[in-house]
Amino acid sequence: MTTSPARQTADSSPALHYYVVYDDAGVPEGLLAEEFLLAADHSSAGLVSGGWSRSEGRWHDASATSRRLRLDAALRKRVTPVNRTTAATLYRDLCGADLPHEPALRAYFGAPAAQPASALPLTGCEPRPGFRETRVYRILFADELSPDGLAALSEAWQMPVTGDLADPEVRILGAVRRQVAGDTFRWDLRRVAAGAAWGLDVTCDLRGDRDEAVGVLLRGLTTQMRQQGMIPVTIDRFR
Template sequence: MLAGDHTATGLDGAGWSVTDGTWWSSAAFSRGMRTDPALRDRVVAVHRRTAEAVYRRISGEDLPGEAALRGRFHDRLPLDDSAPLLLGSPEVPEGFRERRVYRVLFAGDLDAERLRRLRCLWAMGPADGSADPPARVAGTARLRAGRDVLTWDLRRIGPGTAWCLDLTACLGGSSDDTVGSLLRELRTAMRHDARLIPVTIERFA
């Protein structure tokens, strides 16, 4: 669940059990996917078409539509919805109306091949001049969309524990739609290409 500024306020989830054909919702399971490495290793992100095929093969029925699936969300895991943490003076570069800094945290680890694919996907340059995967900042990318400029760092948060994307958005347009779209695209790539699980989206400025 996202707030108006695209930060995360809660995690919704629903599951279906093949043993009894029932749907369920569990905040504890949502938390476990992000904190328990053994459980996390059993989770694989797939596109809807694949999920439809698997569900039809196992259950003999069609996978419910998005609205119906969202109706299965009953046990939300709430996240901290405090105001953005200001790390120093929120200076806005000349020519822009606002500067925001986001951190998207992911549970899991990247091997060298998945890290290489992400760097290629985003045309990343090594932030510290090193191509060594253990480097804390693995790469930096930049996107200009209309009057907005967005840059993001792929950063390791502890060996084998977690990674994050630190996004700086300098907004020159009248809306923040570009921020929301890019955050969604980045999360999707981290799920499908890197097999990491999103934990939260915070704002630092």
């Protein structure tokens, strides 16, 4: 049995996603903390967030900023994904206090931003032979994947790079296959939306009655893409 590197990454990860927000001069101005709300099948059902800035000196609902972040390339250039440790260090540097615990941060979150409807048609529902259920997800990301980011993902996933990142016509950059306790997982790293975004197309062949490994995998893959500067947009299920 082979355990996915993504599973190892996600097991101890905090639920919230953290971002440093810089001003126009490149100086850290504040923090954004986000959480994807998940449906029972681990697809995303909404996005909630809170923000803090030096100018306001308080936490507040930041749902409008989170929506802009997915649409506004200029804003994304002033935002960097970070882990909680980095966010806590910056917060202490900016205001001399400890970063609130995640339950306290959630108290500032507003109503969830609705997720966009799937842009892809649902495929057939028959499982692959030998499995109880087959699911197909797409984790969609905004921003550009750098050559260093691609190399880091290739190493982390033991993924041979099969396409040229510099060629805008190349859609699939690599594919990975893993087995976990009888279940089989495959994901492709690809350009989507005519190169305006990136996606991980994840196929989950489930043998048993439990699907916890699906959620662990999707969270882990999202974390590893964020580590390369990518902004998660949604997790859609197409099958």
